[in-house]
Amino acid sequence: FQATVTMYNKKGAKVKKKAHQRAHEDGIGDEEEIDLSTLLDDVSETKKKPRKSSQVQNSGAHVLAEAYGEGEHNISSSGQIGDTLTAADLLADLHTMKKDKKVKLMRRTERTSLVELPQEQVDREREERQISKEVVDQQLKEFEKPVRQLQSTPAKSFPLPGHRPTSVVASNLGLQALNHEIYGSYKGAEGLSGIVTKHLREAGLVTGHENLIQTLDGMVGKQDFKAVEEKLIDIDEEELTSIMNDMACRNQAGLAKLRSVMSSTQSKLQRVNKIKSKLYRKIKRKQKDRKEARRLEELEAIDPAAAARMAREKERDQRIRARTTLKHQKKASNMKQKKALARFNPAYREALQGAAERDRQLRSKLLEEPEESSSESSEESDDGPVNEDPLAAVLTTKDALKKELQNKEEQGLLALPFMKRAAQQRQQDLMKDVTDLEEAITLEKSKEFSATEFINTSDTVPDLGTIAEAQGEDTKNTRKRKASSNADQSPSIKPVTTPTPKKKPKKGVSFADESSTTVNSTPSTTTTQEPPSSETAEPSNKKRKNKKKNKQAQAEVENNAVTPAATPATQAKGSATQPKPQAQGNKQTTAKPVLQAAENEDEQPVNPDDVEFEMEIDMNNNENTLEHSDDEDNDVQGDLNDNEYLLGRGLAGDNVKDFDEFTARKEAEIGKDVAPIDMSDALPGWGEWGGKDPKLNIRHKEKVKAKEDERAAEIKKRAAKRKDANKPNVIINENVDTMADRLMVTVLPKAAKNERQHMKRLGTTFDPTLNSELQSRKVVQNKISSLAGVAIHPITIDDKPAKKQKTSRSKTTSKSKTTSKRK
């Protein structure tokens, strides 16, 4: 088949040339647009015009063949239609047939339409060719310049310019005498030379030097040895030069080959990289989609029913794929949709919150466990005996903690009341944790005992659902952990059998150090696998390692799920109770946290979607709140100069973690402006006719739902318009009236001497209703008034201002004054 394809290509190239010329003459398109396969068809059509009906049939054949399986439609899948030859025929005959037959066949292929290649294949090949051509062209473009430079650089060729190779003969000083001796005894053509020439001639080897030998003979005969020597030197040089040239040519060729190899390797590497690139895949996928759509359209034109069926099948495939991979749930749009749903549907929100809580617990465990195990290892190495009783250790810690609390006296900033309060609260938490731990260990002890018995006796099949769930959890969590910056510990470090209490004292507390010792001092029999030291030593390589390990863990869990060899109890116990090969030990431990988490959740499978969603919420929380655990890391022993530590202490009492409450408050704030739902026309009966909690039928429920939706939409609409629309941690009150600012005079006006005067002026009313008419007229009278149509002439010396009339009051006062004076 390949051979035929090659042949097509060869032929196609010729035809293409012709077609191109034709197209050029017609002024249509350019070379790139011409399709090889179509050109082949064109040639056959030009030479022998096929019937139109058959052409139509042929064109639609591949589509139909694809739509219907073989036998469903009257179309052979072999693709032999009419006079056409198949590739198989050609292949079968090509090797065996004689040359004449081959030529005949070739001619026949030229005449007839060669092979009805499946259109799909043609398309695919063409696209691949185009893509590869584009990609390679693009890649080669980058190398064009260096290659050109490389080509233009002067290659080292021999003989080097200016170098004249010294003749072997000439360089040998003693050779002259020797030559003389030789030439001196030279007999000519009849002598030795004659015999040698004869033999060489017979062997068919020497042909070119006959004349030379003759001339040399002649020279020797003339006793002109010097000339002979010169001649020989010339010949020698000539020979050497030719040899050098050959070598140079060979070198050049080798170099060129090397270059071409380098170039091709580079281009190949680039191509490979390109093919691996996302963009390339995207382009390819889009092309594929387009092609499929085109094909579907073609099919629809021919057979709409088949097209519909194909579309349905495709949709079904997609659905199945989505369900199996759950890929669609990992998209941001899906997350957004879920968030939006959760915002307006309380039930859904609650469900999600529950799932989120579970996830948070799981995550915290996953993140905490490795730390503990790492500290455990160090503790183990430091403290020596590891077979200490955990319960005793916890009790010791508790005592130490109590003592610490009693002795603790804060000073300076830490002695401030709110700081003290925060510290007190935290200490209480710690105490509670220690107590919980104590209980947990007690419980575990009893459980351990029962579990050992159970292992010995039971051979039950593990719960596949649980394991699968756990697997899902594991993958999710590991993925999340990879994303989170804190995930620098792999789950493989986790101790195996210690049952994880709901809360554990955090690392780094001075008085909790002992507790951590106790916590970590789990029986050494339980931890068979030491965490690899490189994990703690090389944090940069952790991600990669974690990734690898997670994969291994996943594979392990899958194996477990498929071949249920161990009971859940044994898995929980780990390799301590059931020794396993070393290679599997690590893998086994990696899967543990998840299984334990599943157990902690009262065997309830956690919906991975919910977990994912809540993780996102939790990340938001992390962004916007001060994590309680963060300040616990630097505890009482923390540096007082450390602002973070102080802030943590200061804010420890505030429940800033509760972000949901804030969100709810914000929603309520937005909802305030939207009118509450009026259910009177949605519920059965008017007013109270329907009773207090009327029973709703479907219609009423729909009405209620519609109303709720309407309100929710309104709230959403308003929320989008708010100033704090894109600020999840801020509520901006938009009802604040800014009028006050506009009324405030910030600078004292020039007209007023002081504030009092200004305020007095502002306070004086000109309102005609609150003044007498005369007074108001007087007050509002303009100081300068001009009447239209009355000219105002410049002031003259005669224009004296009118004297003020004395009022009755002033008259009386003046009179009284005068009278008083008189008196």
Add this chain to the structure above:
Amino acid sequence: MVKVKVLSRNEADFTRERKSDVVKVYRNVDPSVHPFEKGREYVRALNAVKLDRVFAKPLVGAMDGHRDSVYAAAVLRSSLIHYASGACDGELRMWNLAARKTLWNVKAHDGFVKGVCSDAIGQHVATCGTDKTIKFWRAFPYSNDEYEDWADETIDELEDEHVQAQSKSTTNAHMRKSHLSNVSSKLRIKLQQKQMMRRLSQGNSASSSSSSSSSSSDNNDSNDGGGDPPIEPLVTWLGDSPFTSVDANMDTSNPLVVSGGAQVDLWDLMRSEPVHSFAWGADSINCVRFNPVEKQLLGSTASDRSIVFYDTRMRTPVRKLIMHMAANEMCWNPMEAFHFSVGSEDHNAYTFDMRKLKSALNVHMDHVAAVMSVDYSPTGKELVTGSYDRTVRIFDVQQGRSREVYHTKRMQRVFSVRFSLDNQFIMSGSDDANVRLWKSVAWRKLGVITDRERRNFNYKAKLQKRFAYVPEVKRIKTFRRQPRDVLSAKRTKHIIRTSRKEKERRRRLHSKPGAVPHVAERRKKIVKEQS
């Protein structure tokens, strides 16, 4: 027995016995029972400001007719509706502002008409040009039947008014006197006009055949049916050099015309040579103006950046002030005789007290190009300036920033601005060969205003004044749309100013104390005062 209080009013308490009786109003004026009064008045003030902006339509009309830039203009002191303008092509036009039409026009000069002024009685117009001539024209050269009829009617009315004023028993003696003098002056003017027109019409009928080529075709409203009579100047004075400015004094007993060119010349109507010439420095004079109150006093601005004062009774100039940049035009405050303002090349207008020339009274800055023309309102409280930046601005004399800016798309560089004598309108002549008529208060209602309306306007104005410093009111009151180029230039100027100030501040900071003294903006541009 239970006492029941009822509302009862006695009709007699509310019935006026005489017309002049004041009706008692039962109203509690105690401010404590009106706690929202201030807020209410604020809202009223705000509404008033907004309404002012709504009704602000300052452009009354544009009068076209000139064929070149309107360079000089004058308001006739006898009439509110007549306005004379001179163009760069040497044309002089007399406008009827009420009808917004040309009364007459004449080719007054060869070249620019550099100055136009009215005489004290407003019957004549003096012009000067670059053709080294000063010409004295009659303001109303034609008789007109309609005009005569109108004059007759007006005279009749005025006579009646005069009679009434004489017989009216007003208590205010000063008011009666002023009213009488006003009416009598109007009557006198009208009578003079009528006489003049009669005389002219007689003369025209005698020499109707000799029509002047200088009269235009578009003064049909002022012509007799027998063709255009010749408009000739009453007096023509020939000078040695081109004249740049002309003004007439307000003294009716001793009318004088002053011209500015190479020097300041005083002309008597009866003589062909200048009565006297003043010179202080050898540079060309930009503007000469007689003081309207102190009638012997005159001032001039020159291109050597000087402002010089002269007394016609003296042989030499009185005082000289040198500024940083030359002033284009000056004008005297008609109500405060010792105050004057100049429009300067440095984009500002300056108001001075001529008794204290070391410092300006005020610097009016808002223009972004040279101030070409400046004029006082007849009340002496406002100042109008026309600038090369194609805007007209109105300043309060006591304010540094303009209260109003007028501009249109088509108005080009403004060379002359004048206030009308009744303080109602502003006339501007610009490079686009148009004379524009603006309202001096953009939102003022034209036409008859009833007393009640006036009171309301006054009340609103008072409210605005009271709340003028409240940010919202201030913002609306001061905001004006301006041409983009003006705004951008303003921004640039602001940057320059602030950077200069900053530089000065820094220099002061790093200098010896007192080495870089603070100089007030009012003193900055003054170089020297000489006497």
